[in-house]
Amino acid sequence: MIKLQELLKVLEYKELNQDLDIDIAGITYDSRKVEEGYLFVAITGFKSDGHQFIANAVENGAKAIIVEKDAEASGVAVIKVEDSRKALAQLSAKFYGYPSKELTVVGVTGTNGKTTTTYLIESMLKELGIKTGLIGTIKTKIGDKEEDASRTTPESVDLQRIFAEMLEDGVTHAVMEVSSHALELDRVLGVDFDRQVFTNLSQDHLDFHESFEDYLAAKIKLFKMNDKPSIINVDDVRSEAIIKEARGEVISYSINSEADLKAEEIEVNKKGVSYTLKTNQEKLAIKLNLTGRFNVYNSLAAIGTVYSLGFSLAEIKKGLEKIEGVPGRFQIINEGQDFGVIVDYAHTPDGMENVLNTASEFTKGRKIVVFGCGGDRDRTKRPIMGRIGVTLGDFAIVTSDNPRSEEPMAIIEDIKAGIEEEGKVEGEEYIIIEDRATAIKEAIKLAKSEDIVIIVGKGHETYQILKDKTIDFDDREIAREAIKQLRIKS
Ligand SMILES: CC(=O)N[C@H]1[C@@H](OP(=O)(O)OP(=O)(O)OC[C@H]2O[C@@H](n3ccc(=O)[nH]c3=O)[C@H](O)[C@@H]2O)O[C@H](CO)[C@@H](O)[C@@H]1O[C@H](C)C(=O)N[C@@H](C)C(=O)N[C@H](CCC(=O)O)C(=O)O
Ligand SMILES: Nc1ncnc2c1ncn2[C@@H]1O[C@H](COP(=O)(O)OP(=O)(O)OP(=O)(O)O)[C@@H](O)[C@H]1O
Numbered sequence: 481m482i483k484l485q486e487l488l489k490v491l492e493y494k495e496l497n498q499d500l501d502i503d504i505a506g507i508t509y510d511s512r513k514v515e516e517g518y519l520f521v522a523i524t525g526f527k528s529d530g531h532q533f534i535a536n537a538v539e540n541g542a543k544a545i546i547v548e549k550d551a552e553a554s555g556v557a558v559i560k561v562e563d564s565r566k567a568l569a570q571l572s573a574k575f576y577g578y579p580s581k582e583l584t585v586v587g588v589t590g591t592n593g594k595t596t597t598t599y600l601i602e603s604m605l606k607e608l609g610i611k612t613g614l615i616g617t618i619k620t621k622i623g624d625k626e627e628d629a630s631r632t633t634p635e636s637v638d639l640q641r642i643f644a645e646m647l648e649d650g651v652t653h654a655v656m657e658v659s660s661h662a663l664e665l666d667r668v669l670g671v672d673f674d675r676q677v678f679t680n681l682s683q684d685h686l687d688f689h690e691s692f693e694d695y696l697a698a699k700i701k702l703f704k705m706n707d708k709p710s711i712i713n714v715d716d717v718r719s720e721a722i723i724k725e726a727r728g729e730v731i732s733y734s735i736n737s738e739a740d741l742k743a744e745e746i747e748v749n750k751k752g753v754s755y756t757l758k759t760n761q762e763k764l765a766i767k768l769n770l771t772g773r774f775n776v777y778n779s780l781a782a783i784g785t786v787y788s789l790g791f792s793l794a795e796i797k798k799g800l801e802k803i804e805g806v807p808g809r810f811q812i813i814n815e816g817q818d819f820g821v822i823v824d825y826a827h828t829p830d831g832m833e834n835v836l837n838t839a840s841e842f843t844k845g846r847k848i849v850v851f852g853c854g855g856d857r858d859r860t861k862r863p864i865m866g867r868i869g870v871t872l873g874d875f876a877i878v879t880s881d882n883p884r885s886e887e888p889m890a891i892i893e894d895i896k897a898g899i900e901e902e903g904k905v906e907g908e909e910y911i912i913i914e915d916r917a918t919a920i921k922e923a924i925k926l927a928k929s930e931d932i933v934i935i936v937g938k939g940h941e942t943y944q945i946l947k948d949k950t951i952d953f954d955d956r957e958i959a960r961e962a963i964k965q966l967r968i969k970s
């Protein structure tokens with residue numbers, strides 16, 4: 481419990497009524513989650529307006545309301561601020577006692593590789609005997625406790641609550657993914673980062689950010705937040721803009737250019753990669769159980785981060801080499817079949833290109849790729865992904881991803897536009913099967929010895945979001961079942 485007037489010290493505000501001597505039991509931005517004695521923060525959203533739910537919040541027990549528009553509510557304190565999302569972040573950090581100040585917080589941003597890099601950092605820190613917390617796309621881990629994640633980066637109040645629970649649980653280091661949505665919508669405002677990491681920047685989310693420049697500007701925000709060291713991929717052309725804005729020391733990593741950490745003599749095989757890590761002082765052989773050149777980048781980002789936290793490369797190597805894989809990231813499905821099956825989370829043009837190129841490095845037969853694109857997301861990436869699917873794959877099955885509120889066939893049409901530009905013929909070089917489970921089964925039926933079936937887009941997801949419902953759905957389970965069925969039939 482904290483007094484409202486004490487909480488409000490962190491804000492500039494105007495009270496619309498005077499009684500601020502109230503105990504606040506909790507904070508939320510969702511009227512449906514309000515409990516007795518809560519502070520409800522009304523946010524003007526993209527879909528609806530939180531101010532419309534004030535009465536609902538009061539009914540559920542709210543004692544105070546933060547608004548950014550004039551609003552009335554009888555019997556409760558009403559406080560007006562300039563920006564509700566910002567206020568939510570500031571109030572939450574104060575409510576939970578600024579837990580991120582006491583934790584060592586690592587934030588990882590970039591279009592691709594965030595989840596993988598955070599898993600690698602977590603693995604290394606754990607191996608060093610450190611009690612860690614993890615926040616990201618797949619799950620939230622608070623010490624030994626796990627929660628499903630619904631966002632890559634939680635809303636500010638949820639994030640601060642998670643940090644507070646981590647501290648209570650004896651966690652000292654929190655590793656988190658920071659999405660561009662989070663940076664744009666102030667979810668990480670007030671978080672005291674100790675390290676910030678840049679993986680790469682390529683096309684995604686142009687539905688949400690107005691232009692690629694805006695997308696970059698959102699990412700840059702993380703590096704302007706404090707003067708702690710930043711770990712940056714200098715092979716990415718956008719690194720220059722980030723380095724310009726970074727306020728603290730820059731630790732660079734690369735494969736192609738000079739950098740503090742450089743990977744040389746890279747060898748890629750089906751199960752992993754090996755390379756020589758070169759720093760100003762030492763050389764070290766690294767063997768990673770994750771494959772693809774892109775994972776060399778992710779591992780360099782992770783090494784740079786843990787190294788900069790004061791650990792030696794020899795200490796770091798053990799935890800890095802121990803990790804067996806990240807769920808749904810180039811995950812090999814092996815049911816004893818004589819062809820390869822990979823489930824991967826690539827859902828951007830760059831991710832898809834990387835995964836298909838990686839598969840080429842060790843596949844003798846055909847690459848059969850199954851993919852779709854998410855609904856209510858960047859439409860401009862659809863034709864590009866279509867083009868990549870049919871040019872880097874030998875045979876493509878275009879299907880649904882998470883259609884959300886959109887018509888599945890309309891999304892597929894957007895993908896098809898890119899395929900047709902390549903002059904590919906339906907029925908010969910690609911087919912369309914709207915139902916994803918059927919598409920996966922068909923790909924597996926088509927596979928011959930030495931081929932590889934690459935199912936991208938949904939990775940670790942255990943659901944499919946349709947217009948009117950979310951159903952249980954797991955690419956990996958469907959693939960396994962389909963392989964078993966082949967055996968029964970033959
Ligand atoms: C585009 C976006 O990020 N939107 C987020 C935003 O939603 P919004 O502003 O549209 O909210 P809204 O639905 O209009 O509602 C407005 C307000 O009314 C409240 N409300 C609503 C109904 C009600 O009965 N009572 C009530 O109080 C809502 O809780 C909200 O505070 O604020 C909401 C509350 O925090 C988020 O849940 C929501 O995430 C949506 C669902 C989402 O899909 N976000 C995705 C795109 C996202 O954030 N993705 C990134 C990863 C991207 C990456 O790959 O890098 C992520 O970090 O997960
Ligand atoms: N460094 C990288 N560069 C390019 N592509 C990558 C990289 N790392 C991973 N990928 C590809 O992107 C997919 C997603 O990887 P990962 O989950 O680590 O990224 P993410 O940034 O967390 O994604 P999201 O934004 O959805 O949370 C992988 O399955 C792989 O296909």
Ligand SMILES: N[C@H](CCC[C@H](N)C(=O)O)C(=O)O
Binds near residue numbers: 827853854855881938
């Ligand atoms: N973090 C990404 C995940 C996309 C995963 C893909 N399966 C989809 O639904 O588009 C997003 O929210 O855009």
Ligand SMILES: [Mg+2]
Binds near residue numbers: 595596618657
């Ligand atoms: Mg992620």
